[in-house]
Amino acid sequence: MxxxxxxRKVAEGDQEAFRELVxxxxxxxxxxxxxxxxxxxQAEEAAQDVFLQIFKKSGEFKERSxxxxxxxxxxxxxxINTRRRNQRFKKKEFIRLESSDGLMSLKAPCADCPDSxxxxxxxxxxxxxxxxxxxxxxxxxxxxxxxxxxxSKEIAQIxxxxxSSAEARIYRAKINLKKKLSRLLSGL
Numbered sequence: 001m002x003x004x005x006x007x008r009k010v011a012e013g014d015q016e017a018f019r020e021l022v023x024x025x026x027x028x029x030x031x032x033x034x035x036x037x038x039x040x041x042q043a044e045e046a047a048q049d050v051f052l053q054i055f056k057k058s059g060e061f062k063e064r065s066x067x068x069x070x071x072x073x074x075x076x077x078x079x080i081n082t083r084r085r086n087q088r089f090k091k092k093e094f095i096r097l098e099s100s101d102g103l104m105s106l107k108a109p110c111a112d113c114p115d116s117x118x119x120x121x122x123x124x125x126x127x128x129x130x131x132x133x134x135x136x137x138x139x140x141x142x143x144x145x146x147x148x149x150x151x152s153k154e155i156a157q158i159x160x161x162x163x164s165s166a167e168a169r170i171y172r173a174k175i176n177l178k179k180k181l182s183r184l185l186s187g188l
Contacts, residue, residue: 003067011058022051025068028148029075035143036079037086038128046082050075065157072150072158076140083136130180138173145170 001009001020009017029050034043053074061070131139144150144158156166 004063007058007061007067010055011061018055021054025071028068029071032072032075032144032148033079033082035147036076036140037083038132039086042082042086043079046078047075049082050078053078069154069157072144072154073160076144076158080136080140126181130177133180134173134176137169138176141166141169142173142177145173 001017006017006021010021026047029047030043033046033050034040037043037046050071054071057074061067131142134142140159141155144155145152150158152166152170153163155170156163159166161169
C-alpha cells in the first residue's frame with residue numbers, strides 16, 4: 001500500500017493500516033528517539049507517544065512531503081520534548097553498537113583485550129559527552145545527518161527550516177564536535 005493511501009486509511013480509523021504504519025516505521029522512530037535521548041526506555045516511551053500522535057493527527061498529514069519526513073519531524077520533536085522534561089533526571093547511556101540500524105559504530109581493535117575494551121568504552125563515552133554538550137539544534141542535525149544518514153534537504157524538511165539553515169547547522173555541529181572530541185580524546 002502506498003504512503004498516501006496508508007495514512008488516509010489510518011485517518012479513517014483502520015487499525016490494520018495503523019499496524020502496518022507502525023511496523024514499517026517503528027525501527028526508524030525508535031532509532032531517532034534513542035539517538036536524541038541516549039536512553040532505551042525513554043526512547044521506547046517517546047516512540048509510543050510518536051505513534052499516538054500520528055494516529056491522532058493522521059488526518060492533518062498534508063501530502064506536500066513524504067510520510068517518512070512527517071514522521072521524522074514528529075519523532076524529533078517528541079524526543080526533544082522528552083529530553084527537556086527529563087533533563088534533570090538524565091541517565092547516561094551510550095550509543096548502541098548496531099550497524100544494521102544505522103547507528104554510529106565504535107569497535108575495539110581487539111575484543112579480547114581488556115585494555116582495548118576499556119579504551120573503546122572511553123571513546124564511546126567521549127563521543128557521547130561531546131554530542132550531549134552540543135547545543136540542541138546542532139545535536140539534532142548531526143544525529144539526523146551522521147547517524148540516521150539523512151541529507152541536508154531531508155533534515156530541512158523535517159525541522160521545517162531552509163536548506164541553507166540545515167547545511168549551516170550541520171557545518172557548525174561538525175566543527176563544534178571536532179573541537180570537543182579533540183579536547184576530550186586528547187585526555188585519554
